[in-house]
Amino acid sequence: MSVNDQDPAGDLLIKEVDEDLRREQYAKLWRAYGKYAIAGLVAIILGVAGHQAWQSWRDKQFQKEAAEFAAAEAQIDAGKARDAETSLAQIAGHDGGGFAVAAGFRHAQLQSEAGDISGAVATYDALSHSGAPSLFRDLAVLKSAMLTLDSADPDSLAKKLQPLADSGDPWRFSATEMLALVASRQGDHARAVSYYQKLADDAGAPQDIRARATEMLAALGGATAAAKPEKG
Numbered sequence: 001m002s003v004n005d006q007d008p009a010g011d012l013l014i015k016e017v018d019e020d021l022r023r024e025q026y027a028k029l030w031r032a033y034g035k036y037a038i039a040g041l042v043a044i045i046l047g048v049a050g051h052q053a054w055q056s057w058r059d060k061q062f063q064k065e066a067a068e069f070a071a072a073e074a075q076i077d078a079g080k081a082r083d084a085e086t087s088l089a090q091i092a093g094h095d096g097g098g099f100a101v102a103a104g105f106r107h108a109q110l111q112s113e114a115g116d117i118s119g120a121v122a123t124y125d126a127l128s129h130s131g132a133p134s135l136f137r138d139l140a141v142l143k144s145a146m147l148t149l150d151s152a153d154p155d156s157l158a159k160k161l162q163p164l165a166d167s168g169d170p171w172r173f174s175a176t177e178m179l180a181l182v183a184s185r186q187g188d189h190a191r192a193v194s195y196y197q198k199l200a201d202d203a204g205a206p207q208d209i210r211a212r213a214t215e216m217l218a219a220l221g222g223a224t225a226a227a228k229p230e231k232g
Contacts (some may be wrong), residue, residue: 065091065099072103076110085110092123101132106141117147135171136162144173145178154186173205177213193220 051156068091088110104127111120124147127140141164145157161182164175174176180195199213201207 065094069099072106081110081114092126101127101136102131104130104132105136105140105143108140112147120144121147135169138167138169138171142174142178145175147180149178150185154182157182173199173202173209177209180213181218189220193217196220205210 023163072087085107088103088107092100092107094100104123108120108123111123121144124140124144128137141160145161158179161175161179164171165179176195176199180192183192196213196216199209202219
């Protein structure tokens with residue numbers, strides 16, 4: 001019998017049986033895995049809703065911290081520095097947001113201006129170990145070292161500053177200059193000259209730091225970038 005002689009009714013029956021089998025397979029798959037599909041859909045819906053809720057909370061938190069920071073600045077302007085310190089310390093205690101970092105630095109500044117050097121150092125040290133971006137953590141290390149440059153153990157200071165001097169962040173030049181001062185305090189003339197020479201030779205260093213390094217080299221009797229003999 002040729003293909004053209006096939007019974008149309010038989011073809012229809014085969015198709016219906018095939019569709020029934022497929023429906024049965026789909027039903028089995030749904031019974032086996034349908035709950036996971038529902039769970040996945042619910043998770044997606046909750047995820048979107050949760051993200052939107054988190055964004056709303058974040059916006060409200062940002063506005064709240066902005067208002068608190070502005071109020072602390074107003075207290076400073078009104079001559080209420082001690083009250084401002086309390087307010088700033090509370091803001092700085094928040095979870096690593098921008099205003100928390102700014103409040104920490106402002107708090108340390110007020111403490112330093114009031115003569116509370118140990119308090120300021122403690123605040124900077126807390127910032128250096130916080131969740132702030134590394135650029136600000138390094139700045140806190142630098143400011144802490146700056147406050148104790150004449151009083152802290154020189155070896156401890158050098159250990160604290162050396163990673164900053166070796167890094168690629170913008171504070172490396174200031175850290176290197178402070179390392180030169182620490183070396184001078186230790187009486188290590190050669191190492192101080194080495195640090196100053198490094199700064200004087202670095203075209204990427206800020207102009208004021210290069211100028212001070214050149215002056216210190218002249219005072220210490222070291223060579224300067226300008227005084228080096230030309231090759232020829």
